[in-house]
Amino acid sequence: MPDGGTRLTHRERFTGALTVFGGAMFDRTRAGFEAFNTAFKARCEQPSMVDGR
Template structure:
């Protein structure tokens, strides 16, 4: 499900999937950045520390688009529950994204919520890129489910 903010300068992508595995297993797969190239079709690589304030190097390849590298900062870490980062273009106000992974226990496994809140002056001009990004989120969610359930 996609949620579009009413403000023309903001947009959100919100996806989720139920994974038949405990949160500890899903978290283990999600935090194994070195394993991403083998299973993750959207976030091809992540380098950096898993701590608040750390700068990451993230390579994303949305379906149909060329790979892009971002250098966001980790803003939330709650083991087996939340991991998120925030990144922006060098010029303030143009484009900012807050990318979030949230895990929550359900009776049949773990609910994985994968979202990003976008804001900035460029939002009205990047609709097709954000549509491809949403497809990438969904592809990653399915791959994470398959990898977590197979372990």
Template sequence: MPTVRTEIDVDAPPEIVWQLITAPDGRDWDPFFARIAGTLEPGERLDVALCATYGGMRFRPRVDVADAPHELVWTGRFLIPGLVDGRHGFRLTRRAGGGTHLEHREEFRGLLVPLAGRVVRDAGAGFAAFNSALKARAEHPDTAPATA
């Protein structure tokens, strides 16, 4: 099963990083997610939309783990279960010297995954862009450039 995994260290506490990841609005800094909204509790559905650069897709994944400010995991599906399923996660770890280590990942499964190579590659680029923008916003909230 293909997995996209990215990591970044952020010089801000996990609480700030969590707030940025889970904010439904005010995502002008975010080049990947246009929206992440809903009740952050296991079993609940979220309203997630990708920015136009990454296809503008909108989906309603189910929350698997919501442990603020440590981990958020959801599972989304393309059309019907088993075609392309993605388990998306953010793991935030407080660094010993301060700040946060962010692991951002997605595991892909399903019948069409072997044909979805471009989707997996684009996800990796999107996660890296998200991580860099999140770091800039968390570390310099007044000066981080907004995405267009």
């Protein structure tokens, strides 16, 4: 990134004949991914313990 930051793209793609039956399961999966992404972002934005900050 031009400002020295980092971009993480987290993507899942579900394909196949059985995906039409996945409704609620995919909603829970999406919620889990979103929770992970939120927690991961917060963790990455914490000051580093390695460099003493």
